[in-house]
Amino acid sequence: MKIHRLGASLLLLPLLVAGCIHSDSEVSDETVTWYRDVKPILTQRCEGCHTPHGIGPFTLSSYEDAKAHAAAIADSVQSRRMPPWMPSADCQQFSPERRLSQQEIDQVVAWAKNGAPRGNPTDDKPVPPLKVALDNPSxxxxxxxxxxxxxxxxxxxxxxxxxxxxxxxxxxxxxxxxxxxxxxxxxxxxxxxxxxxxxxxxxxxxxxxxxxxxxxxxxxxxxxxxxxxxxxxxxxxxxxxxxxxxxxxxxxxxxxxxxxxxxxxxxxxxxxxxxxxxxxxASILPVANTSFVIGPKQQGATAVASSGPLPVPLKVWGVFPHMHELGRTGIIVAGDRCMIEIPKWQFHWQQMYFYKNDGITVPKGTEVKYTCVWDNPTDRTVRFGEGTEDEMCIAFFYTTLY
Ligand code: HEC
CATH class of the missing domain: 2.60.120.310 (Copper type II, ascorbate-dependent monooxygenase, N-terminal domain)
Structure with missing residues (x-):
C-alpha cells in the first residue's frame, strides 16, 4: 500500500474549551460536594452531549439530574466508558482531550459513594461556557x-x-x-x-x-x-x-x-x-490496506497498512484511524514511535485526533504503519469495502511538509 497525495490540505486545531478543573484538594469522601467539585467536571466534560437536545440519553445540567444518576455516573467514569474517548494515554497526548484525570474520576466516585452531597452554593464557580460559535463565516x-x-x-x-x-x-x-x-x-x-x-x-x-x-x-x-x-x-x-x-x-x-x-x-x-x-x-495523507481477508468467526484477524519509506520528511498534526464495526484494536507507529493507540475500538466514537503540541516530525525514510485487529463473530468472510458489512483499515494523517 502506498501513500497518496490528496492535494487539499489542512491543519486542524479545534478550539474546544479545555478543561480547567481545580485540583487543590485531596479526594476525601467528606469534602467532595456537587457545587465545589463535581459540577465543574460535569459541566465541562459531560454537558456537551448530555444536554436537553444532545445525543446523551439524559441531561446532566442540574444537581437534581446528577443526583438521580449518581451511581451510573460513578460507574461510567470509573470504567472510562464516559466520556467517550478511545486513545490510550500511554501513547500520545491530544488536544482537546476528553479523558478525565484519575483525580477527577476519584472525586466523582467519592461524591456518589457519599450520597451525592449538594454542598454550599457559594462554592459555585462560573465555568466557561462550552459552546463557542465561529466568527465571521464566509x-x-x-x-x-x-x-x-x-x-x-x-x-x-x-x-x-x-x-x-x-x-x-x-x-x-x-x-x-x-x-x-x-x-x-x-x-x-x-x-x-x-x-x-x-x-x-x-x-x-x-x-x-x-x-x-x-x-x-x-x-x-x-x-x-x-x-x-x-x-x-x-x-x-x-x-x-x-x-x-x-x-x-x-x-x-x-x-x-x-x-x-x-x-x-x-x-x-x-x-x-x-x-x-x-x-x-497541508495535505491529508491516507495509508490503507485494501487486500486483507477476515475469515468466518476469526478472532484477532490482523492487517497492516504501510506507507512504505516516506519519500520526504513530514510534520503530522493529526491522525484519524478508521475501521468499521468488527474493529477490536488499532495502533499507528512511525518507525518505533507510537502515534496513536486504540486499545478498544468503538465504531461510533471515531474522530480526527490532533496532537497536543506542535505536531510530530516524521523523518524521510520512516515507515508509517497502521495495524488493524478485528474479531469476526459472523459466518461471513469479510474484505475491504464501503458497506457496513465490509471492513476497512485506513488512517488519515493531517500533515505539512517539514
Ligand atoms: C461525546 C458525547 C458524550 C459525552 C461527552 C458524555 N457522554 Fe455519557 N453518553 C453519551 C451517549 C451517546 C450515551 C448513550 C450510550 C452510548 O451510546 O454509549 C451516553 C450514556 C451515558 C450513561 C449511561 C450508560 C453508561 O455507559 O453508563 C452515563 C451514566 C453517562 N453517559 C454519563 C456521562 C458522564 C458522567 C459524562 C462526563 C464525565 C458523559 N457521560 C459524557 C454521550 C456522551
Whole structure:
C-alpha cells in the first residue's frame, strides 16, 4: 500500500474549551460536594452531549439530574466508558482531550459513594461556557431541505451534495458544523469532490442525497473536515488551510442514530475562507490496506497498512484511524514511535485526533504503519469495502511538509 497525495490540505486545531478543573484538594469522601467539585467536571466534560437536545440519553445540567444518576455516573467514569474517548494515554497526548484525570474520576466516585452531597452554593464557580460559535463565516451552507433518517437500522449513514458556489479557489481556514437534530447526529465528515462526479452520484439515487458508509462513495473525494458531538468549531493554525478549488462540490456524510427518535434534520456548515491564499497548504495523507481477508468467526484477524519509506520528511498534526464495526484494536507507529493507540475500538466514537503540541516530525525514510485487529463473530468472510458489512483499515494523517 502506498501513500497518496490528496492535494487539499489542512491543519486542524479545534478550539474546544479545555478543561480547567481545580485540583487543590485531596479526594476525601467528606469534602467532595456537587457545587465545589463535581459540577465543574460535569459541566465541562459531560454537558456537551448530555444536554436537553444532545445525543446523551439524559441531561446532566442540574444537581437534581446528577443526583438521580449518581451511581451510573460513578460507574461510567470509573470504567472510562464516559466520556467517550478511545486513545490510550500511554501513547500520545491530544488536544482537546476528553479523558478525565484519575483525580477527577476519584472525586466523582467519592461524591456518589457519599450520597451525592449538594454542598454550599457559594462554592459555585462560573465555568466557561462550552459552546463557542465561529466568527465571521464566509459561507453558511446546507443541503437544501430536511432529511428524515432511515430507521431500517438504528444507524443511518447518508451523504448530501452541497454546492459552495465558489467564484474562485478558496483556502478553508476554519469551520463549524452545526447539527440541527443534536440527539441524532453522531458524526459528520465533509469531503470536496469534482462537481460532476458528486452530481452523478446524487442523481443515481432517488430522494435527497444517497446512502453511504465508510466515505462519500464519490470518486476523487477528499476529506476536508470532521465533526463529532461535543466539538464546537475548528480553526486551522495561522498561515495554513485547505484549498477548495472553484467548481468543486462539498459532500457532507452524516451518521444518524435514531435510537432516541427520528426527526427531519437540516444541519448547517459554516466555513471561513482566507482573505488571501495561505502560505502553507497541508495535505491529508491516507495509508490503507485494501487486500486483507477476515475469515468466518476469526478472532484477532490482523492487517497492516504501510506507507512504505516516506519519500520526504513530514510534520503530522493529526491522525484519524478508521475501521468499521468488527474493529477490536488499532495502533499507528512511525518507525518505533507510537502515534496513536486504540486499545478498544468503538465504531461510533471515531474522530480526527490532533496532537497536543506542535505536531510530530516524521523523518524521510520512516515507515508509517497502521495495524488493524478485528474479531469476526459472523459466518461471513469479510474484505475491504464501503458497506457496513465490509471492513476497512485506513488512517488519515493531517500533515505539512517539514
Ligand atoms: C461525546 C458525547 C458524550 C459525552 C461527552 C458524555 N457522554 Fe455519557 N453518553 C453519551 C451517549 C451517546 C450515551 C448513550 C450510550 C452510548 O451510546 O454509549 C451516553 C450514556 C451515558 C450513561 C449511561 C450508560 C453508561 O455507559 O453508563 C452515563 C451514566 C453517562 N453517559 C454519563 C456521562 C458522564 C458522567 C459524562 C462526563 C464525565 C458523559 N457521560 C459524557 C454521550 C456522551
Amino acid at each position: 459561507a453558511t451552507l446546507d443541503w437544501g431541505s430536511p432529511y428524515t433518517p432511515s430507521t431500517v437500522k438504528p444507524d443511518d449513514y447518508h451523504c448530501f451534495l452541497i454546492d459552495p458556489q465558489l467564484q474562485k479557489d478558496q483556502d478553508l481556514v476554519a469551520y463549524e458544523f452545526v447539527p440541527d437534530q443534536r440527539h441524532e447526529v453522531h458524526h459528520a465528515l465533509i469531503f470536496s469532490a469534482p462537481m460532476a462526479d458528486a452530481q452523478a452520484k446524487d442523481a443515481a439515487t432517488p430522494g435527497l442525497g444517497w446512502p453511504c458508509t465508510g466515505s462519500s462513495d464519490v470518486k476523487n473525494a477528499e476529506l476536508v473536515a470532521t465533526w463529532v458531538p461535543g466539538e464546537t468549531f475548528t480553526e486551522f493554525p495561522t498561515g495554513t488551510g485547505i484549498r477548495i478549488a472553484k467548481g468543486k462540490a462539498l459532500i457532507a456524510q452524516l451518521h444518524y442514530n435514531t435510537r432516541h427518535g427520528v426527526s427531519p434534520d437540516r444541519s448547517t456548515l459554516k466555513l471561513r475562507y482566507a482573505e488571501r491564499p495561505v502560505p502553507n497548504r
